[in-house]
Amino acid sequence: MGKDSLSITDNRTGKVYEIPIVDGTIRAIDLRAIKAGKDDFGLLTYDPALLNTATARSAITYLDGDAGILRYRGYPIEQLAAHSTFMETAYLLIFGQLPNKIQLEQWAFDINHHTLLHTNAQRLIESFRHSAHPMSVFIGAISALGSLYPDSRHTHDPENRLLQAKRIIGKVATVGAFTYRINQGWPLNLPDDELDYIGNYLRMMFRMNEHHYYPDPILVKALNVLFILHADHEQNCSTSTMRVIGSSQADPYSSLAGAAAALYGPLHGGANEAVLTMLEQIGATGRVPAFIDGVKRGEAKLMGFGHRVYKNFDPRGQIIKKMAHEVFAFTGASPLLDIALKLEEIALHDEYFISRKLYPNVDFYSGLIYQAMKLPTNIFTVMFAIPRSVGWVAQWMEMMEDEDLKIVRPRQIYTGEEEREYTMIEERK
Ligand code: SDX
Numbered sequence: 001m002g003k004d005s006l007s008i009t010d011n012r013t014g015k016v017y018e019i020p021i022v023d024g025t026i027r028a029i030d031l032r033a034i035k036a037g038k039d040d041f042g043l044l045t046y047d048p049a050l051l052n053t054a055t056a057r058s059a060i061t062y063l064d065g066d067a068g069i070l071r072y073r074g075y076p077i078e079q080l081a082a083h084s085t086f087m088e089t090a091y092l093l094i095f096g097q098l099p100n101k102i103q104l105e106q107w108a109f110d111i112n113h114h115t116l117l118h119t120n121a122q123r124l125i126e127s128f129r130h131s132a133h134p135m136s137v138f139i140g141a142i143s144a145l146g147s148l149y150p151d152s153r154h155t156h157d158p159e160n161r162l163l164q165a166k167r168i169i170g171k172v173a174t175v176g177a178f179t180y181r182i183n184q185g186w187p188l189n190l191p192d193d194e195l196d197y198i199g200n201y202l203r204m205m206f207r208m209n210e211h212h213y214y215p216d217p218i219l220v221k222a223l224n225v226l227f228i229l230h231a232d233h234e235q236n237c238s239t240s241t242m243r244v245i246g247s248s249q250a251d252p253y254s255s256l257a258g259a260a261a262a263l264y265g266p267l268h269g270g271a272n273e274a275v276l277t278m279l280e281q282i283g284a285t286g287r288v289p290a291f292i293d294g295v296k297r298g299e300a301k302l303m304g305f306g307h308r309v310y311k312n313f314d315p316r317g318q319i320i321k322k323m324a325h326e327v328f329a330f331t332g333a334s335p336l337l338d339i340a341l342k343l344e345e346i347a348l349h350d351e352y353f354i355s356r357k358l359y360p361n362v363d364f365y366s367g368l369i370y371q372a373m374k375l376p377t378n379i380f381t382v383m384f385a386i387p388r389s390v391g392w393v394a395q396w397m398e399m400m401e402d403e404d405l406k407i408v409r410p411r412q413i414y415t416g417e418e419e420r421e422y423t424m425i426e427e428r429k
Helices: 028-033 077-083 086-095 101-112 119-127 134-148 158-184 197-206 217-229 237-246 252-263 271-282 285-296 315-331 337-347 351-355 362-372 377-400
Strands: 005-010 015-020 061-064 069-072
Touching: 015 028, 069 077, 069 086, 069 315, 077 217, 077 315, 086 101, 086 158, 086 197, 086 217, 086 377, 101 158, 101 197, 119 134, 119 158, 134 158, 134 252, 134 377, 158 197, 158 252, 158 377, 197 217, 217 315, 217 362, 217 377, 237 252, 237 377, 252 377, 271 285, 271 337, 271 362, 271 377, 285 337, 315 362, 337 362, 362 377
Parallel strands: none
Antiparallel strands: 005 015, 061 069
């Protein structure tokens, strides 16, 4: 095995440059030494969607897209989904180790202690039009929390970062539930720490006028698994956004609002809502082949399929698909399930999708479960943002400790006009 380096010959000058290879990467800044002349700025890399660029060193989540592997802090997602709870997994993502009994009890107490919202934030949520998309409300409310916790701007203080992380994890469930209740025109259910995190969330979402609302254990288990599966996913679009905004030393609420805004897009976390819209538009299994033909003509995307990293099955989608049947036994199956199964069956055997390595991702089945839980499609992405807030704060906390931390400021390739003289308006044609 030769040296861990590249020998690059610049054919413009005949010079040879030795670029070290570290952790399977070269440092882009090393390319700046490659110049065609003394006034040359030096080489840049051009990677507009960061398709082939590592932007962080992280110990939180490991993905192998070809093998369909996902691990949080080394633990396979399948084992966490089978044995853990969302609260325990949140601890693991933040601290790097599974908690012991005392640590988990303290953690759950701390988070439950931060579920209440300031009345200012509650009134802001109530001020939105009832028809406002819940993600717009979620983003607005999270951003506003930064104004209620001005101490959160002390981003260099690790104790302060942990306090804000606990506040965020506690409050995003309340914000999420409130966006749903407002959208439905129902009174708010305040958090109640008699129940655990997931039970409390379900009670805030679904309690109507029952004297005591206790969520069904099947729903509690299903939501624990769904929240575990959605908690983190290394440097995806929204997590990268959290890191970019956080790199300017913005408070974590402002960074998280930006991350949630990125998640809202239909190519990212908004896909679970877009899947249901697609299934409703197809309307019947008999119309699936015609829809697939339209996708192959480039007229539509098969939402819930494809992934930048997974070029095999998304392990989360497989777990959700298996779990869906347990939930449907309790809630009754979604009327769109058969259409989804037909789409999957055709797509997995069609060369167009096979050649492009398009497989069902995490969003293909999650929406069907949420619909079976009688949730409106416009709340689905909020159901993604709540658990992903754990990943966003974990990645932000890790970044703030990174010795390579600098404000993110990429370069560009200028394609505009050369210098030209200003002309007075009278002289213009
Ligand atoms: C999430 O990054 C993460 O980890 C994200 C996430 C997380 O946990 O954070 O996993 C969550 O966002 C999952 C993805 C949810 N999005 C969707 O389901 C929307 C539909 N999927 C596509 O938009 C797409 O697959 C992406 C955005 C997910 C990935 O797009 P890429 O990697 O940029 O791939 P591409 O657009 O370059 O596609 C390659 C080819 C193209 O065809 P050609 O131009 O080569 O002919 O595949 C085609 C695309 O047109 N293609 C699709 C398709 N996805 C890609 N064709 C039809 N339907 C699709 N869904």
